[in-house]
Amino acid sequence: MATTPDPLRDLYKSLSGKGALPLDPDDPYYVPILQGTPEKDPILMLWQRLDWSESESVNLLTGFRGNGKSTE
Numbered sequence: 001m002a003t004t005p006d007p008l009r010d011l012y013k014s015l016s017g018k019g020a021l022p023l024d025p026d027d028p029y030y031v032p033i034l035q036g037t038p039e040k041d042p043i044l045m046l047w048q049r050l051d052w053s054e055s056e057s058v059n060l061l062t063g064f065r066g067n068g069k070s071t072e
Helices: 007-015 042-052
Strands: none
Touching: none
């Protein structure tokens, strides 16, 4: 039985982490995974970005289910 392409299913799979393609480090959307070291604390970096902003801004916090987005 042949299946037809389903763009919505493909989008869901890419957002849920299943079938997602890795980005090259030179891709403009690539964000390196920061380790929990004090000099590379991602929460501190996010806080500084929000705190030091000279005007209102919109920031998108993304991640897989269960990784603490709501907690932060």
